[in-house]
Amino acid sequence: MSISGTTPADVRFDLAVTPLREVNQLLHADGLSGSFAIDAPAGAHNVAVGLDAPVAVAINGHVGYYAAGMNKQAEVTVHGNAGTGVAENMMSGSVRVTGNASQSAGATGRGGLLVIDGDAGARCGISMKGIDIVVGGSVGHMSAFMAQRGRLVVRGDAGEALGDSVYEARIYLRGTAASLGADCVEKPMTEEHLEELAGLLKAAGYDDDPSSYRRYGSARTLYHFHADNSY
Amino acid sequence: MTATSNDRARLGLRESATFDRTTIAAIQRAAETGIYDIRGWGAKRALPHFDDLLFLGASVSRYPLEGYREKCGTDVVLGARNARHPLRLDVPVTIAGMSFGALSGRAKEALGRGASEVGTSTTTGDGGMTPEERDTSKHLVYQYLPNRYGMNPDDLRRADAIEVVLGQGAKPGGGGMLLGQKVSERVAGMRDLPVGIDQRSASRHPDWTGPDDLTIKINELREITDWEKPIYVKVGASRTYYDVKLAVHAGADVVVVDGMQGGTAATQEVFIENVGIPTLAAIPQAVQALQELGVHRKPDGVQLIVSGGIRSGADVAKCLALGADAVAIGTAALIALGDNHPRFEDDYQRLGSAAGFYDAFQAGQDPAGITTQDPELQQRLDPVEGGRRLANYLRVLTMEAQTIARACGKAHVTHLEPEDMVAVSIEAAAMARVPLAGTSWVPGQSGGF
Numbered sequence: 268m269s270i271s272g273t274t275p276a277d278v279r280f281d282l283a284v285t286p287l288r289e290v291n292q293l294l295h296a297d298g299l300s301g302s303f304a305i306d307a308p309a310g311a312h313n314v315a316v317g318l319d320a321p322v323a324v325a326i327n328g329h330v331g332y333y334a335a336g337m338n339k340q341a342e343v344t345v346h347g348n349a350g351t352g353v354a355e356n357m358m359s360g361s362v363r364v365t366g367n368a369s370q371s372a373g374a375t376g377r378g379g380l381l382v383i384d385g386d387a388g389a390r391c392g393i394s395m396k397g398i399d400i401v402v403g404g405s406v407g408h409m410s411a412f413m414a415q416r417g418r419l420v421v422r423g424d425a426g427e428a429l430g431d432s433v434y435e436a437r438i439y440l441r442g443t444a445a446s447l448g449a450d451c452v453e454k455p456m457t458e459e460h461l462e463e464l465a466g467l468l469k470a471a472g473y474d475d476d477p478s479s480y481r482r483y484g485s486a487r488t489l490y491h492f493h494a495d496n497s498y
Numbered sequence: 499m500t501a502t503s504n505d506r507a508r509l510g511l512r513e514s515a516t517f518d519r520t521t522i523a524a525i526q527r528a529a530e531t532g533i534y535d536i537r538g539w540g541a542k543r544a545l546p547h548f549d550d551l552l553f554l555g556a557s558v559s560r561y562p563l564e565g566y567r568e569k570c571g572t573d574v575v576l577g578a579r580n581a582r583h584p585l586r587l588d589v590p591v592t593i594a595g596m597s598f599g600a601l602s603g604r605a606k607e608a609l610g611r612g613a614s615e616v617g618t619s620t621t622t623g624d625g626g627m628t629p630e631e632r633d634t635s636k637h638l639v640y641q642y643l644p645n646r647y648g649m650n651p652d653d654l655r656r657a658d659a660i661e662v663v664l665g666q667g668a669k670p671g672g673g674g675m676l677l678g679q680k681v682s683e684r685v686a687g688m689r690d691l692p693v694g695i696d697q698r699s700a701s702r703h704p705d706w707t708g709p710d711d712l713t714i715k716i717n718e719l720r721e722i723t724d725w726e727k728p729i730y731v732k733v734g735a736s737r738t739y740y741d742v743k744l745a746v747h748a749g750a751d752v753v754v755v756d757g758m759q760g761g762t763a764a765t766q767e768v769f770i771e772n773v774g775i776p777t778l779a780a781i782p783q784a785v786q787a788l789q790e791l792g793v794h795r796k797p798d799g800v801q802l803i804v805s806g807g808i809r810s811g812a813d814v815a816k817c818l819a820l821g822a823d824a825v826a827i828g829t830a831a832l833i834a835l836g837d838n839h840p841r842f843e844d845d846y847q848r849l850g851s852a853a854g855f856y857d858a859f860q861a862g863q864d865p866a867g868i869t870t871q872d873p874e875l876q877q878r879l880d881p882v883e884g885g886r887r888l889a890n891y892l893r894v895l896t897m898e899a900q901t902i903a904r905a906c907g908k909a910h911v912t913h914l915e916p917e918d919m920v921a922v923s924i925e926a927a928a929m930a931r932v933p934l935a936g937t938s939w940v941p942g943q944s945g946g947f
Contacts, residue, residue, distance in 0.1 A: 272549040287721070288721065288725070291721045291724075292665040292724050294723060312714045312717065312718070313714065313717055313721045316718055316721050316722050317651050317721060317722030317723070321653065331703070331714070331716070332705075332706075332711070332714045332715075333714065333715070333718045336718050336722065337650070337654075337722055339651065351600060351705060351711070352705035352706070353707070355704075355705050356646060356649055356650070356651075358651065370705075371704055371705040371706075374704040375646040375649060375704055375705070376704040377649075377650065377690070390704065390705075394645065394646060394700065394704045396646075396690040398688060412704075413645075413700060413704075415689075415690045415691060416690050432698075434691060434692065434695075435692060453906070457691045490678075490692070490695040490696065491678060491695065491696045491697075492533065492536075492677075492696045
């Protein structure tokens with residue numbers, strides 16, 4: 268894991284010198300292109316949020332909450348750890364965290380690819396709506412809670428209540444889940460799923476054997492109100 | 499021939515106050531179906547409300563304004579505390595958040611048309627922002643809800659203000675629901691859900707848990723939109739004093755407090771009628787919180803919007819007098835569009851209801867074409883005519899509020915104050931913190947008569 272400010276870039280920002288609001292507004296400029304580095308984030312919240320341009324942004328250090336939130340188009344790399352809600356509601360593009368991510372990583376994301384090389388905390392992929400998430404390590408409890416669309420790949424283990432109340436998102440898990448949440452069941456791995464998983468792993472830079480994974484998804488028993496589940 | 503209540507009384511028949519006919523029907527329905535009742539509307543039980551307050555018109559001790567001649571302002575500025583582009587509304591009556599999905603696209607368009615005609619705002623809802631709503635709304639508030647259906651940064655930037663929703667008066671602590679009949683292809687597509695399922699929305703936000711997190715979340719929304727938009731925080735009325743204080747600490751520019759009479763499109767009956775507090779009880783708590791923080795009615799302060807059971811200009815005036823900067827209407831706006839109109843009586847009866855009683859907004863069979871996704875039923879609402887009706891109603895609310903303000907000698911409707919009112923019940927006096935009429939007694943605050 269690299270946390271030093273050494274990545275090459277067309278434009279560098281030092282968050283110890285330049286206020287965050289100024290950096291974010293510069294990254295929102297019309298017609299933005301090229302590569303950018305943000306040094307010395309020092310755990311700042313809301314770094315590189317709301318980007319909407321085909322640019323590469325390297326954040327050299329740990330970030331706080333919501334880094335790269337609502338990202339569109341941009342390729343953002345956090346060389347360090349990320350706090351709560353990294354890449355929340357991402358629309359497109361990609362976000363990579365070389366370290367670990369806190370809870371709610373990729374929450375409500377609607378597109379793009381989020382890769383976390385380390386572990387992710389609780390509620391990874393909560394309410395995801397089309398995003399793809401690949402976690403190099405393990406994920407915490409209630410991951411993929413109410414996940415609607417998209418794919419969550421976990422190379423390690425999952426905490427309790429994986430996929431609780433999941434809708435149509437697909438969960439691929441290499442290790443074991445402490446428990447499955449309400450209405451989450453194991454499903455068969457067909458050729459379609461093996462191929463899909465191989466593509467996700469490749470996009471994330473991993474070369475695991477897809478057949479070493481198991482697939483989980485919705486039993487669809489909560490899709491309509493019944494006396495026994497309509498809490 | 500059906501016996502009347504008087505006939506039954508003459509026969510010595512006595513209905514139980516505890517087990518009345520509505521209660522008996524509810525027990526019988528539960529026994530037959532095994533599932534709780536889900537309906538629309540807000541709390542229907544009798545509650546201390548604005549009807550229990552009266553204004554003290556000017557006389558010798560106060561000087562009135564001429565009713566039809568002297569200026570009485572109605573404009574309001576919302577969110578100037580942090581936003582580069584605060585909302586500047588011509589009237590202090592806004593349209594509350596109601597979702598596309600709960601309502602038809604034509605109903606959302608009508609709300610936008612009506613609000614824009616009088617220079618006020620309308621608000622999105624659980625289902626995201628529709629083009630017809632954006633196109634017809636001069637001032638559009640974009641709700642940021644726990645489920646984040648359809649949430650995207652482009653719509654955030656297209657919005658005129660952002661409302662972070664923590665709850666609503668009909669169900670503080672509860673998430674939304676939209677039954678399968680209304681989850682059409684378009685609704686499902688906007689929400690990233692399968693068509694036709696009974697959809698349950700989250701009751702809490704997915705990526706923050708408390709007021710400290712909310713501070714960061716609000717700042718994220720500001721950063722994404724380059725600090726242009728006012729940020730509202732909406733709460734269902736329950737622990738209002740504390741909730742408002744925490745919302746302000748978290749950075750809210752505007753706080754929206756929705757009392758338990760506030761409407762819903764689909765919620766459990768037991769929730770609607772038993773959770774939350776009346777609007778009347780919530781306003782003084784919210785105002786006290788804002789005053790203690792030094793942000794009430796200040797140029798760079800935090801504005802208060804109140805909703806839940808507002809029907810007339812008198813209700814508007816009473817909210818403003820208690821300290822609100824503006825109000826929001828939902829149920830009343832739908833009635834203005836045509837909801838529960840007697841011309842649909844035959845249809846209501848076919849559905850087992852009647853004009854004036856219809857609340858099955860969850861079912862998607864609304865004869866008025868408002869709370870439905872049925873393509874044919876939707877055609878019953880003309881969005882242009884609906885917008886005209888709503889604009890008329892909003893004008894009446896405003897003129898009525900001005901009438902009262904002038905009678906109390908106020909040159910602006912927000913100059914009304916608690917001192918202008920008394921209560922006609924002890925409960926209302928205690929909740930509103932104004933004296934019982936004819937006395938100086940404010941229950942809970944002052945000593946004797």
